[in-house]
Amino acid sequence: MPKVGMEPIRRQQLIAATMAAIDEVGLAEATVMRIARHAGVSAGIISHYFGGKDGLLEATMRQILTDLGNAVAARRHALGDHSARAHIGAIIEGNFDRTQVTGPAAKTWLAFWASSMHKPMLQRLQYVNDRRLYANLCHQFRRLMPRDEARNAARGLAAMIDGLWLRGALTPEGLDADQARRLAYQYLDQLLAHHSQRLQAPQTPIQPTDTLST
Amino acid sequence: MPKVGMEPIRRQQLIAATMAAIDEVGLAEATVMRIARHAGVSAGIISHYFGGKDGLLEATMRQILTDLGNAVAARRHALGDHSARAHIGAIIEGNFDRTQVTGPAAKTWLAFWASSMHKPMLQRLQYVNDRRLYANLCHQFRRLMPRDEARNAARGLAAMIDGLWLRGALTPEGLDADQARRLAYQYLDQLLAHHSQRLQAPQTPIQPTDTLST
DNA sequence: TTTTATTGATTGAACGTTCAATAAAAAAAT
DNA sequence: ATTTTTTTATTGAACGTTCAATCAATAAAA
Numbered sequence: 001m002p003k004v005g006m007e008p009i010r011r012q013q014l015i016a017a018t019m020a021a022i023d024e025v026g027l028a029e030a031t032v033m034r035i036a037r038h039a040g041v042s043a044g045i046i047s048h049y050f051g052g053k054d055g056l057l058e059a060t061m062r063q064i065l066t067d068l069g070n071a072v073a074a075r076r077h078a079l080g081d082h083s084a085r086a087h088i089g090a091i092i093e094g095n096f097d098r099t100q101v102t103g104p105a106a107k108t109w110l111a112f113w114a115s116s117m118h119k120p121m122l123q124r125l126q127y128v129n130d131r132r133l134y135a136n137l138c139h140q141f142r143r144l145m146p147r148d149e150a151r152n153a154a155r156g157l158a159a160m161i162d163g164l165w166l167r168g169a170l171t172p173e174g175l176d177a178d179q180a181r182r183l184a185y186q187y188l189d190q191l192l193a194h195h196s197q198r199l200q201a202p203q204t205p206i207q208p209t210d211t212l213s214t
Numbered sequence: 215m216p217k218v219g220m221e222p223i224r225r226q227q228l229i230a231a232t233m234a235a236i237d238e239v240g241l242a243e244a245t246v247m248r249i250a251r252h253a254g255v256s257a258g259i260i261s262h263y264f265g266g267k268d269g270l271l272e273a274t275m276r277q278i279l280t281d282l283g284n285a286v287a288a289r290r291h292a293l294g295d296h297s298a299r300a301h302i303g304a305i306i307e308g309n310f311d312r313t314q315v316t317g318p319a320a321k322t323w324l325a326f327w328a329s330s331m332h333k334p335m336l337q338r339l340q341y342v343n344d345r346r347l348y349a350n351l352c353h354q355f356r357r358l359m360p361r362d363e364a365r366n367a368a369r370g371l372a373a374m375i376d377g378l379w380l381r382g383a384l385t386p387e388g389l390d391a392d393q394a395r396r397l398a399y400q401y402l403d404q405l406l407a408h409h410s411q412r413l414q415a416p417q418t419p420i421q422p423t424d425t426l427s428t
Numbered sequence: 429t430t431t432t433a434t435t436g437a438t439t440g441a442a443c444g445t446t447c448a449a450t451a452a453a454a455a456a457a458t
Numbered sequence: 459a460t461t462t463t464t465t466t467a468t469t470g471a472a473c474g475t476t477c478a479a480t481c482a483a484t485a486a487a488a
Contacts, residue, residue: 025332026328026329026331026332026333027242027328028241028242028329028332029332107331110327110328110331111328113324113328113380113384114240114241114324114325114327114328114329115240115242115328116384117240117321117324117383117384118239118240118242118243119240123386126384127386130381130384152396152397152400155381155393155397156374156397156400156401158377158381159374159377159378159380159381159397160370160373160374160377160401161377162377162380162381163372163373163374163375163376163377163378163379163380164373164377166327166373166376166377166380167344167369167372167373167376169331170327170330170331170340170344172337172341179369182366183366183369183370183373186366186370187370187374187401187404190401190404190405191404
């Protein structure tokens with residue numbers, strides 16, 4: 001089987017196998033042997049390409065974060081409408097993207113969330129990603145409201161997104177992405193309602209059954 | 215040291231030591247020896263009182279869920295005002311209770327969230343707790359709105375609570391409980407605003423500090 | 429003296445890593 | 459075209475470590 005130029009192929013295989021193994025039995029029992037078997041290779045190869053198990057786990061988390069970043073960036077670039085609401089919508093959509101919501105990715109994500117609290121390298125990755133989400137949201141909200149309120153809105157929406165995600169991952173039936181999107185948009189529109197220069201009123205990618213306001 | 219009637223004492227010590235160990239080094243490295251050392255006892259005692267490490271972990275998760283249940287129940291019983299908003303407020307307050315927000319409890323909680331996906335017993339505990347939160351919220355919202363909307367509101371608020379929790383646990387500085395409460399209440403009031411029989415308007419247990427702009 | 433609680437050395441299983449051996453492809457030589 | 463050599467990728471058995479569980483020995487209370 002040894003062909004030249006295997007490195008990128010094997011790396012991808014092993015990262016995918018890692019997610020599959022975590023999906024199957026959890027991080028605690030995702031041994032190098034199980035991961036290797038999933039990828040159809042031997043255990044030793046992991047140390048060869050990633051320097052060890054930790055290296056593979058780090059690479060896997062990087063992959064997940066990169067996927068999320070791409071999912072968001074793609075939707076923001078495809079935006080016709082450059083309103084704040086549209087940008088924030090793209091962030092929501094990106095976070096509930098197919099690749100992210102899938103069983104393996106969701107469980108892997110949650111496993112890394114938990115273990116990042118005690119592994120400095122993973123913590124760093126998680127932190128950077130977190131700040132990026134918050135900063136993006138904050139920047140968009142800032143276009144419609146004063147700074148302190150924008151910060152609150154960003155914190156609230158970030159929490160809502162993560163919360164929907166978390167509960168989706170924990171639910172045996174998996175995340176209902178449509179329902180999650182709907183709830184996130186509904187919350188977003190409530191946040192924006194008070195500050196709508198009327199330019200900016202409910203634009204409805206999704207109609208939250210609106211309401212004649214207070 | 216052997217006195218009679220040690221069992222309940224040791225059990226409590228060991229459960230507390232488990233949370234402390236998880237807080238310190240994470241579930242993956244919370245070995246029986248480390249936990250035992252934390253409690254000032256030997257490793258063997260764990261199997262003696264809990265039948266094994268798994269038994270101790272299960273008991274620890276049960277403890278955390280019980281603490282949460284008590285925190286909520288206490289606040290609901292202490293309620294003067296029996297409005298739906300007051301009840302939901304008690305649920306929010308209970309979830310951001312001191313004993314829950316503390317470092318050890320928060321990290322232990324997250325660790326169990328992750329591992330409950332692959333351990334049927336923990337999954338069962340987590341699921342029951344989850345349904346209870348949802349059912350309680352749903353029941354209270356139902357007093358103010360039609361069923362489908364009540365369900366959405368309950369799902370949204372549950373996600374918001376868990377999301378704030380999660381992000382608090384992941385943040386290096388820990389959860390800012392006051393800020394979390396404020397955001398949860400703000401969201402709650404937005405949910406209720408559309409349905410307020412005028413009895414029910416913003417009652418402000420917490421003032422969202424509103425902002426002098428910029 | 430009996431009962432109860434606790435210890436800690438021991439055991440066996442499981443893990444990640446290593447590395448000499450191997451096999452396949454690519455390159456060079458014929 | 460064929461053979462030989464070199465390079466690259468891969469294997470899997472062996473090693474050292476770490477862990478949870480066990481249980482005979484022990485020490486304190488009753």
